[in-house]
Amino acid sequence: MIEKALVGDKKYWGWIAFLLLVIFVGFLFYLRQLNQGLTVTGLSRDVTWGFYIAQFTFLVGVAASAVMVVLPYYLHNYKAFGKLTILGEFIAVSSVIMCMLFVFVDMGQPFRGLNIILHPTPNSLMFWDLFVLSGYLILNVLISRVTLDSERKGIAPPKWIKPFIIISIPWAISIHTVTAFLYSGLAARSFWMTAVLAPRFLASAFSSGPALLILLVFVIRKLTRFDPGREPVQKLALIVTYAMCLNLFLILMEFFTVLYSSVPEHVHHFQYLFLGLDGKTTLVPWMWTSMALAIASIILLVNPKTRRHETFLGVACVTVFVSIWIDKGLGMVVTGFVPSPLGAVTEYWPTLTEVFISLGIYGIGALLVTIFYKMTLSIRGDIPQVRETLTGTEVQPTAK
Amino acid sequence: MSGIDRRKFLTIAGLSAAAAIGRKTLGQTPSSSASDWARLPEENPLTAHRWAMVVDLKKCREEGDCTKCIEACHLAHNVPRFDNPKDEIKWIWKEEYESAFPMQEHHFVQKDLNRQHVLVFCNHCDNPPCVRVCPTKSTWRRDDGIVMMDMHRCIGCRYCVAACPYGSRSFNWRDPRPFIEKATADFPTRSRGVVEKCNFCAERLSRGQLPACVEACEAGALTFGDLEDPDSPVRELLSRNFTIRRKPNLGTQPEVYYIV
Amino acid sequence: MHDTGKILLGVIIFLVLVTVPVWYNAASDRADVVPDPKIITTADQCVMPTDYMREAHMDLLDDWRDKVVREGIRVHTSHDGKKYNMSLTNTCMDCHSNKADFCDECHDYSAVGQPYCWDCHLETKEGIQ
Numbered sequence: 001m002i003e004k005a006l007v008g009d010k011k012y013w014g015w016i017a018f019l020l021l022v023i024f025v026g027f028l029f030y031l032r033q034l035n036q037g038l039t040v041t042g043l044s045r046d047v048t049w050g051f052y053i054a055q056f057t058f059l060v061g062v063a064a065s066a067v068m069v070v071l072p073y074y075l076h077n078y079k080a081f082g083k084l085t086i087l088g089e090f091i092a093v094s095s096v097i098m099c100m101l102f103v104f105v106d107m108g109q110p111f112r113g114l115n116i117i118l119h120p121t122p123n124s125l126m127f128w129d130l131f132v133l134s135g136y137l138i139l140n141v142l143i144s145r146v147t148l149d150s151e152r153k154g155i156a157p158p159k160w161i162k163p164f165i166i167i168s169i170p171w172a173i174s175i176h177t178v179t180a181f182l183y184s185g186l187a188a189r190s191f192w193m194t195a196v197l198a199p200r201f202l203a204s205a206f207s208s209g210p211a212l213l214i215l216l217v218f219v220i221r222k223l224t225r226f227d228p229g230r231e232p233v234q235k236l237a238l239i240v241t242y243a244m245c246l247n248l249f250l251i252l253m254e255f256f257t258v259l260y261s262s263v264p265e266h267v268h269h270f271q272y273l274f275l276g277l278d279g280k281t282t283l284v285p286w287m288w289t290s291m292a293l294a295i296a297s298i299i300l301l302v303n304p305k306t307r308r309h310e311t312f313l314g315v316a317c318v319t320v321f322v323s324i325w326i327d328k329g330l331g332m333v334v335t336g337f338v339p340s341p342l343g344a345v346t347e348y349w350p351t352l353t354e355v356f357i358s359l360g361i362y363g364i365g366a367l368l369v370t371i372f373y374k375m376t377l378s379i380r381g382d383i384p385q386v387r388e389t390l391t392g393t394e395v396q397p398t399a400k
Numbered sequence: 401m402s403g404i405d406r407r408k409f410l411t412i413a414g415l416s417a418a419a420a421i422g423r424k425t426l427g428q429t430p431s432s433s434a435s436d437w438a439r440l441p442e443e444n445p446l447t448a449h450r451w452a453m454v455v456d457l458k459k460c461r462e463e464g465d466c467t468k469c470i471e472a473c474h475l476a477h478n479v480p481r482f483d484n485p486k487d488e489i490k491w492i493w494k495e496e497y498e499s500a501f502p503m504q505e506h507h508f509v510q511k512d513l514n515r516q517h518v519l520v521f522c523n524h525c526d527n528p529p530c531v532r533v534c535p536t537k538s539t540w541r542r543d544d545g546i547v548m549m550d551m552h553r554c555i556g557c558r559y560c561v562a563a564c565p566y567g568s569r570s571f572n573w574r575d576p577r578p579f580i581e582k583a584t585a586d587f588p589t590r591s592r593g594v595v596e597k598c599n600f601c602a603e604r605l606s607r608g609q610l611p612a613c614v615e616a617c618e619a620g621a622l623t624f625g626d627l628e629d630p631d632s633p634v635r636e637l638l639s640r641n642f643t644i645r646r647k648p649n650l651g652t653q654p655e656v657y658y659i660v
Numbered sequence: 661m662h663d664t665g666k667i668l669l670g671v672i673i674f675l676v677l678v679t680v681p682v683w684y685n686a687a688s689d690r691a692d693v694v695p696d697p698k699i700i701t702t703a704d705q706c707v708m709p710t711d712y713m714r715e716a717h718m719d720l721l722d723d724w725r726d727k728v729v730r731e732g733i734r735v736h737t738s739h740d741g742k743k744y745n746m747s748l749t750n751t752c753m754d755c756h757s758n759k760a761d762f763c764d765e766c767h768d769y770s771a772v773g774q775p776y777c778w779d780c781h782l783e784t785k786e787g788i789q
Contacts, residue, residue, distance in 0.1 A: 001407075037592040038556075039573035044486040048558045048571055108556015108571065108593025115536040115555055126535035126559055187529060187650045188565035265502070341567040341647075342499040342520075346485075542732065550729045551780065575779075583782060585749050591779035606734050 001152060004378035005371040011223075012374070019367045026360010029353045030105060038108060040353045046346035047337040051354045052106035054333040055361070056099050058208075058325055060179045061201060063095035063136065065209015067172035068239050074165050080231045086151075088213055089144040090372035092172075096137045098365040105357055125182045132175045139168045144372075152379045176201050189336040191269035194257075200250045201328075207243035208324040210236045211317035218314055220373060226382035237313055241301040244320055248294055272338050273331060278345040283334070286326050293323035444608040448626035450545040451524065451600055452655040453614075454637045459621035461516045467494070469519065472616030473598070478589040480579035489570040491598040492521040492613060500646060501658075513660060519621075521613075522547065522568040522598040523646060523654030530560035530569065539595075545627075545655060546600045556593040565647050566654075569597045600624075627655065695769040697762045701755040707738045721748065721777070748781045759783050 008016075033040050043050050066088035072078035073085050104110050121127050143165055150157040180198035187193060214236050220226050258266045271277050273287045300306045300316035307313055334348050350358070377383045404412075460466075473479070473492045482488055494517030498505035501518070524547045531541050538554040541547050561569045572592045580589060587603060590596050601611035609615070614622040625632035634657075637643075643657040684690075706713050708720060724746040727733040736744045744751050756762045767774065 037572070037574040039487055039592075041573075043573065045488045045570055046567070048561045103557075106557075108558070108595075109554065109591075110556075112536075112553070112555045115538075115553055119536045119553065121535050121537050124533050124535040124559070126533070126557060130535075182559075186533070186563050187652075188563055336562070341565050342495055343502060344499070540730075548729070552725055552729065585782050585785040588749070588780040588782065591776065602732070606732065 001148065001375050001379060002371070005374045008374065015370065016367070019363045019370065022363035023360050023367065026357050026363060029356040030360065033105070033353055033357065038106075040351060042349050042351045042354065044346055044348070046340040046344055047334060047348040049106070049333050049337070050348050051329075051350035051358060052102045054329045055358055056102040056106070057179060057201075057333060058328040059095045059099045059102065059365075060133070060176050061205030061324075061328065062209045062212060063092045063099065064172045064176040064202070064205045065213070066092035066140070067169050068206055068210050069213070069236070070165065070172075071169050072235075074162075075169065078235070080229070080235060083226075083228045084213065084217070084232050084236075086144055086147055086376055087216065087373065088209075089140045089147075090369060090376070091209070091213060091216070092140045093137065093144065093372070094365040094368040096133055096140070096175075097368060098361050099133060100137075101361045101364065102358070105361070125178060125185065128178050129175075129182060132171065132178050136168070136171050136175050139164055139171060143168060148376060148379065173202065176205050183336065186336075188341055190265045191336045194254065196250050196253055200247065200254075203243050203247035203250055204324045204328060207240050207247055208321050210240045210243070211320040214240070214317045215314065215321070216369075216373075218310070220377065220382075224377050224382045225384075226377050226380070233310070233313075234308065237301065237307050237316075240317065240320060241298070241307065244294070244298055244301060247324070248298060251294075268339050269335050272345065273335055277339065280338075280345050280347050282347050282349060283331055286330055290323045290326035290331065293319040293326075297323060446605045446608055446610070448544050448632075449628035450526075450626060450655065451605075452545070452625065452627040452634050452657065453600075453611075454623040454625075454634050454643065454657045454659065455519055456621045456623070456637070456641075456659045457513070457516070457518060458659060459619045460519060460617075461512055463619050463621070466619070468616045468618065469613035469622060470494070472612040473521075473601075475582060476584065476601070476604070476612040477587050477599075478576075478580050478583050479596075480576035480589075481581060482579050487573045489572065489576065489596065491570070491596070492519065494518065495520050501644065503647065503649065504644065518658065520566065520568070520646070521656070522600075523566055523652070523656045524598075524600055526653035526655060527651055529563040529565065529650075529652060533559045533563040535559065542602075546602055547597075548599060548602060549596060551588075551590055551594045551596065554594040556595065558595060560595055565650050565652060569595050571595050693769065695765045697765040698758065699756065699762060700758050703755045705738075705740070706755070707736055707744050707751065709739060718775075721752075724748075748777060749783070750785060753782075753784055757784060 041050060041052075066085075069081045069084045069088040073081040104113065107113060116127055116130055143161060146161045147157045177198045180201040183189070183192035184194060184197040214233055217226075217228060217233060255270070258270055268277060272280070273283055275281075276284050297316045297319040300312050300319070306316070338347070339345050374383065470490075470492050474481070474490075477491060479489055479491055497509065497514050497516065497518055499518075500520050505514075524541075524545055526541075526545065528539075528541055528547050531539055531547060534540075535557065536553050536555055538550045539547060539560055540550075556571070558571055561571055572590050572594055575592045577589055583589065601609070601613075604611060611622075611624055614624045623633045623637055625634035627634060629635065637659065638657060641659045643659055645654045645657055648654070713720070724736070728746050734746050736746050738744060753759065766772075
C-alpha cells in the first residue's frame, strides 16, 4: 500500500520536499543539542521542562482525540463517520510518534532510554506513560493497517480486529489521563496539583483533535475527490462545540477555586499568567489571546448559523486549535515552575534551536500524515494515480 | 510470484529486528563470577538507622557571610561553577528566610532572622516525592534514610526535579568538566544530562567521616546524627530546642531540622 | 525475472560494500597492528586473575558500580585475600596509571572507543587532565 505514496504530481512532491527540508534542518539542530547538551535550550535550574514537554502534552491530546470518531462509529453504529475513522487513527499514529520524539529530544541521556523498560518502576507515572503510549501506537497501527487492507480488498475487516478497536477507546482516554497524572500528582507544583487537570486535558483534547480533523477534511476536499459529506463534518463540529464549552467551563472552575480562596501559593501562578509577577510578563499577552480565541470560537461554534457555514466553521476550528495550543503548548507546563518552590520568578522562552528541533518533529508528523492520507485516498480512488514522465503527466485509471 | 510478497517481507523483517533488539536488551544476564567473591563493609564506617541534620540558624547568623560549608561541599564533590544562573548547579546554598520557610513568613519577622540567609540543601525526606516519580529507580531512599542518586542510570528526564518541593536538585545542562575549578579524585564528576543533589556525603560516611559541610562549619551550626539513637547529638538538640522543617504540610517528612 | 543484470550488479556492489572492513584492512597494513598494552606498575597482581580481567573487566566494573552506588558495598576481597577499595580512579587507575599505553591500546584498536566511564570518573588521581 505504501507504493501509493510514492507516486504523485508536482505539488505532492513539492510538499514532501519541503517537509524533508524542515526535518533535515531540525535534525541538524538536534545534532547541535546532542553535542552541547540541553544548555542550548531556554531551560534553567528553575524551569526544567519547557517547549518540548509542552508539545508532548499537547500532542498526546491530539492522539487521544481519534476516539471521538471511533467511539460513535464502532460503539453506536454512527455510519456517517465511516470514512473518517481511519483518518482519525492515522492522526493518532503520527501524534504518538511525535510525542515519543519530543520526549526523546528532551531527555538528558536519551540513549539510556531503555532503562525505563530494564528497571520498571510502577510507582512512576512516566513508566505508565511509556506503557500506554506504546500500547496505543501498536493498537492504532494494527487497526489502521487491517481496516485499510480490508478496504483495499473490498471486504469487511476480519472479526478479530473488533476487540482491539473496542479496547482502543478506553485506551485513548487512558493515555491522556496518565499524562495528566504525571502533573497532577506532584505536591510540589501547586499549579498542576488539581483534580480538574485530567478532565481539562481530555476536554481540550476532544476539542482540538476533532478541530484538526475537520480542517484536514477541508484541505483534502480541496486537493482530492474525497468528500465525506456534510453530516460527519457537522457532527464533528458539534463534538468540538461541546468539548470546548466544557473546557472553558473547567478553566472557569479553576479560576474560581484559586481566586476566591486566595491562597497565595495558588494565586501566584495565575497572576503570572494573566497579570505578570515581579514585573515578568512574557506569557501575559499569549494567555489573554488564548482566552479571547477560546471565547470567539465558542461564539462561532454555539451559533448554528455560523457552525453550519463552512468558512466560519473553518475559522472556528483554527481558533480552537490555536487557543488550546497556547494554553497547553506554552502556558501550562512553564507555569508549573513559576514561581519556583523557593518563590523565584524565572522566565522561560524557547530558543531558536528548540524551535527548529520542534519544527523538525512536527515535520515528521506532517510527513507521516501526508503519506498515510495519500495511501488511503489513493486506495479509495479519491486521488487519481498520477505519474510525471519525461513526455508529460500521465494519469492512470484509478484501480479499486 | 508465489511465496512472499513485499508486505510480508517487510513485516517479517520488522518483527525480526524487534525480536533481536528485544532479546538483546532483555536477555542480558548479570555476570555471576565477580559477585561470588566475598564482600565486606569498610573498616569503620559511620552507620545509622535514620540520618538527620540539625541546622542551628542562631549560630550560623553569628558567622555573617560565611560560606565555608558550601565551599567544602562543592569542592569535595566536584560541583562546577557556571557564570550564568541558567546552568547553575548547587548542592547547598543560602536562601532568604521567606523563600526557605514560605509558610512562616510575615511582615514583622524578627529582623535578624529576616535579614539572614538560611542554609538549604536536600532534606533526605522519609517520604520523598522525587523517589516516587523516578521511572528508572535512579534515585531511591536507602535504609539509613539517605536519598541517593545513581548517575549511571539516570536518563535525565528531570521528573525528580519537578517533584521536589524544595528545589534541591540540579540538572547538568552541559558538560561540567570545564567549569570545575579544582577537581578531587575522591569523587567522580558528572556528565551532562544527569541530575545531581546533596547525598549527605554517603561516600565520606563509609570512610568514617562526617559530611563535608558539618566538618567545615567552625561555628558548630551543623549537627549530623542518627535520629533513632536517643543519645545522638541530633536528638539532644531536638529535645532542647524549638525546631521547624521546610514545608511540613506536604507530608514529605524532611529530615533537616532548623533551630531558628 | 526482469532486470536480472541490474539486480545482480546491485547485489555485487552491496557485497563489496558490506565487506569493506575485511578487504580494506587486509590490503592496507592496519590488520598487522596488534594492540600491545603495557602495564607499568609496582603491584604484582590485579584485583582479579589476569585471565578473568582480560575477558570480563567490564563485567567487574559494572558489578562494582552497582555494589558501591546502589548497595553501599565498597570493599572487594580478591582471590588471594587482599582487600581493595572498589574505585575505578583510586584503585584501578592507581596501578594502571598509564591509560594511553594500557586501556587505550585495545580500546582504540577494537573501536570500542572511549567508554563513557571517563565522562565522569577521573583518569588519574591528580585530577582532570
